[in-house]
Amino acid sequence: MAQLVCPECYGKKSSNQINIECKTNVELHGIIRCLECQHEIPITMHKGFIQSLDLALPGTQSKFLNSSVPADIKEDIEEAERANYSQCYKACVAMCRRALQLSLIDKGIEDKPLGKMLEEATSSGLLGAKIYALATSIKGYGDIGVHRREKIDPEEARLVIYTTVRMLNELFIS
Numbered sequence: 001m002a003q004l005v006c007p008e009c010y011g012k013k014s015s016n017q018i019n020i021e022c023k024t025n026v027e028l029h030g031i032i033r034c035l036e037c038q039h040e041i042p043i044t045m046h047k048g049f050i051q052s053l054d055l056a057l058p059g060t061q062s063k064f065l066n067s068s069v070p071a072d073i074k075e076d077i078e079e080a081e082r083a084n085y086s087q088c089y090k091a092c093v094a095m096c097r098r099a100l101q102l103s104l105i106d107k108g109i110e111d112k113p114l115g116k117m118l119e120e121a122t123s124s125g126l127l128g129a130k131i132y133a134l135a136t137s138i139k140g141y142g143d144i145g146v147h148r149r150e151k152i153d154p155e156e157a158r159l160v161i162y163t164t165v166r167m168l169n170e171l172f173i174s
């Protein structure tokens with residue numbers, strides 16, 4: 001049995017000891033969520049011994065989103081990060097593409113093929129040159145994730161998350 005405390009809220013609240021058991025001939029690869037503060041800790045155990053333990057999910061960009069970004073769009077970015085951690089890179093960029101599309105709908109652009117939405121958002125003045133460039137790159141990677149049989153590598157997936165968070169913060173100024 002492994003015992004640990006949440007690295008995020010330990011010290012701030014009464015320490016909440018987490019016991020993890022994985023004794024038999026199994027490997028456990030997953031994410032522990034602290035129910036006190038919702039912090040997530042990736043863990044791998046093998047026959048009862050911890051193989052790897054990180055303080056937080058890698059590339060946690062979603063926490064840098066402005067507070068005015070709608071909750072469901074923030075959830076898409078969190079899901080993209082979870083997909084990235086699970087090595088599901090196409091799913092990751094597809095979620096970022098979805099966040100981009102939902103953000104345009106939220107800003108009043110009618111739901112239609114994303115390319116058309118981007119054109120409309122540019123001609124209406126919603127997207128300046130900088131956000132348009134970010135959005136086009138997210139769409140490009142997202143299209144690979146959704147439509148084409150090409151590979152996305154881990155660095156690209158991380159970059160797309162980062163770019164999507166920057167774009168959303170430009171669109172939803174806090």
Ligand SMILES: [Zn+2]
Nearest residue numbers: 006009034037
């Ligand atoms: Zn915690």
